Amino acid sequence: MEQVGKIEKINGNKATILVKRISACGDNCASCSAACKVNGIRIETEVTDDIQVGDYVEITTENDVMFKHILMIYGMPLVLMIGTIFIVNTLMNGNSNKDAISALAGLASLVVSHFILKSYDKNEMKKNSIKYTVAKKL
Numbered sequence: 211m212e213q214v215g216k217i218e219k220i221n222g223n224k225a226t227i228l229v230k231r232i233s234a235c236g237d238n239c240a241s242c243s244a245a246c247k248v249n250g251i252r253i254e255t256e257v258t259d260d261i262q263v264g265d266y267v268e269i270t271t272e273n274d275v276m277f278k279h280i281l282m283i284y285g286m287p288l289v290l291m292i293g294t295i296f297i298v299n300t301l302m303n304g305n306s307n308k309d310a311i312s313a314l315a316g317l318a319s320l321v322v323s324h325f326i327l328k329s330y331d332k333n334e335m336k337k338n339s340i341k342y343t344v345a346k347k348l
Contacts, residue, residue, distance in 0.1 A: 211271045214348065217263050218252070225257040225344075229269060255342040266348040272341060282330060287323035294319035 215227035230250040253269070261267060295316040302308035 211273060211276050212345065213269050213271075215250075215253070215267055215269050217257070217261055217265045217267060220257065220261070220263055223256050224254055225261065227253050227255065227267065227269065227342075227344075229253060253342050255344060257344050261344065261347055268345040268348055270343050270345045275341070279334070283327065286326065287320055290323050290326075291316045291319045 213229050215229040218226045218228050220226075228250045229252075255269070257267075295312045298315040299308055299312040302311055305311065
């Protein structure tokens with residue numbers, strides 16, 4: 211995955227880079243409740259000698275790590291919701307309201323998955339599993 215960032219400061223061979231967040235809403239922040247309003251995210255990575263403060267650089271991340279995060283973010287809630295609906299529907303076999311109860315249980319599983327993902331994100335941020343590399347100066 212490639213992104214463009216601007217070098218904010220350099221300390222030895224480590225640089226702080228401001229990476230603008232890519233907005234799914236097309237930078238129309240008034241119509242969306244996401245946290246896109248921030249200027250971007252700051253990352254730290256190693257740089258070479260020819261990079262200076264203010265330069266724009268292309269940053270890459272490992273695709274397998276990104277795919278793992280994407281799978282977790284989108285796949286886990288889907289699997290949890292479908293599994294919950296299936297299990298509740300099977301257990302409520304004789305109940306006439308089993309479809310409504312299954313649907314509510316599926317929605318409740320999405321709330322549970324939100325908290326699981328928050329915990330996952332906090333754990334991954336502590337491990338710092340995403341490694342950024344400066345590919346080239348732009």
